[in-house]
Amino acid sequence: MKILTANRLTDGEAVWYAGGAWAETIDSSELAADKAAEERLEAIGAASFAANEVVDVNLIDVEIVDGVIHPLRLRERIRAAGPTNRNDLGKQARPTAA
Amino acid sequence: MYRYDEFDHQFVQARVAQFTDQVERRLAGEITEDQFRPLRLMNGVYLQLHAYMLRIAVPYGTLSSKQLRMLAHIARKYDKGYGHFTTRQNIQFNWPALSDIPAILADLASVEMHAIQTSGNCIRNVTADHFAGAAADEAADPRPYAEILRQWSSVHPEFSYLPRKFKIAVTGAERDRAAIQTHDIGLHLKKNAAGELGFAVYVGGGQGRTPLVAKKIRDFLPEEHLLSYCTAILRVYNLYGRRDNKYKARIKILVHETGVEEFTRQVEAEWAELKDGELTLPDADIKAIDAYFAPPALPARPEGDEAIKLARLDSRSFSEWLDQNVVTHRNPDYAAVTISLKGIGEVPGDASDSQMDAVADLAETYAFDEVRVSHEQNLILPHVARADLKAIYDRLVEIGLATANSDLISDIIACPGLDYCALANARSIIVAQNISKRFASLERQRDIGELKLKISGCINACGHHHVGHIGILGVEKKGAELYQVTLGGSADEHTSVGEIIGRGFGPDEITDAIETVVETYLAIRLDKSEKFLDAYRRVGPAPFKEALYAGEAKAA
Incomplete structure (x- = not known):
């Protein structure tokens, strides 16, 4: 399974594509379970890149663990949370929506 | 300045x-x-x-x-x-x-700083001995020449699109604290028998996926030829350096593949065309730049010895800091201070805004307004009256920067690694923090003695692991972090590349493995005066391999 991720052009913020827009957290990312869905996400990423909204667009591998999106690579888990040595920085430091 | x-x-x-x-x-x-x-x-x-x-x-x-x-x-x-x-x-x-x-x-x-040429395939920031101008063992301050190189290399039209990035380091002392032999060009400023200044020129050092120690291609280049000779080196590189393969594009590969003798011949031939031309440095220009780096007037402060003697009696921790983080200055009333950015369990090289402000205040009050950044990721106050050391120490304690671990095992170089870096394959910071905490006892660290531990989170080697006495390289294997250990590296005047000791260790094993290496050293050293690196060079990898892997060989 794959999701689409990138960094926002203006501030470099890591973002994930979630149902029509880029989100600052990974949780609601749109999942691609087959080749056709991956191609659709890729096209969205390419268009957003071309529209100068995001840079460094990538499809990444994820699995669903207990209903939560979990990237396979540590790199992507760190992008989704923030530096592992500083819990006060990155997404992990932000108040979660109630 | x-x-x-x-x-x-x-x-x-x-x-x-x-x-x-x-x-x-x-x-x-x-x-x-x-x-x-x-x-x-x-x-x-x-x-x-x-x-x-x-x-x-x-x-x-x-x-x-x-x-x-x-x-x-x-x-x-x-x-x-x-x-x-x-x-x-x-x-x-x-x-x-x-x-x-x-x-x-x-x-x-607004404060005469910029970010120009800190990336790209150009000549990067020229680095120098962090004790330049203060060190007791220095022939001359290397920074005027580094500044001359900076001016020459800034948006140099011929050298802005090199095959790959290019790094130059300069030292003015026999004891190399600038790791010049790991650079594309390393310059050792020295005096000849006639008392004239010149450079031993090293070329083709580097780390990354192909670590190579630089080769000396000239023992004494008179100072006025600095730019013409560097231009000759860069021209040969720009012409013949590989542009077809990023991983073979550094000058170290060219020197290695061409052979030192032939490479030197090419440089000398190019230099013959350039020598004594417009790139020759006029003496007046060198003196003009030198003047900017004139050492501060250091008033006599003979009360330092007595003040330190009393303060030592008063505070053991001050005494330990003095022994570890304070080095001899060319002026006996003064000293150079290393401010450790390696507090136990802290991130190597990180400083908060308030710490930076506080160090700036200290430099202004006590150190002639000057601070240095060392390539070992610490800050230095290069000129401090010995009489003021206690006041400086007390303030460093208040801001959490008084850790007395310079050159000890917790004085770790580490790159940002996978916690920040897009190129990294594994984390570096957390490994450094765990090792630092394991060896938290300064008493234990001092017993171990000088030990340079360096960690990189990928093969690009920003954390200098190849030249660590103990080096750690993080890689990604089957989706997990794995840490490879190298031993016997060194970045001083006897530069060597460390040897991989065996299979790597997982994130939960690496701290134990390092402790095993250290305990092995303690068991084999002849006495406390035999440093880790000397012991390793004497006995080689065998006892370390035995200690790290013998158990599993038997189990298998």
């Missing part, structure tokens, strides 16, 4: 204006990322995992209090309250918004 002249000011201001316009056009969508990327890299702007990263040059590691305060200001206003001092004597900010970078560069320009 060097002061910008009118030309420097105009040059940096013009670049700020140019890049401001480029950022505006990028944000307006007028230029594409493919067009913008090389432009941002020329101005030190990278894209990392969480955000952009801005790398700011600290030429030859020298900062004034005012400049350090500006870095603190940038950390506070535009970033997240801290900066990361790097192994190339630069500073990186990990969280700036692209839209803020023009304002940051304008702020930097």
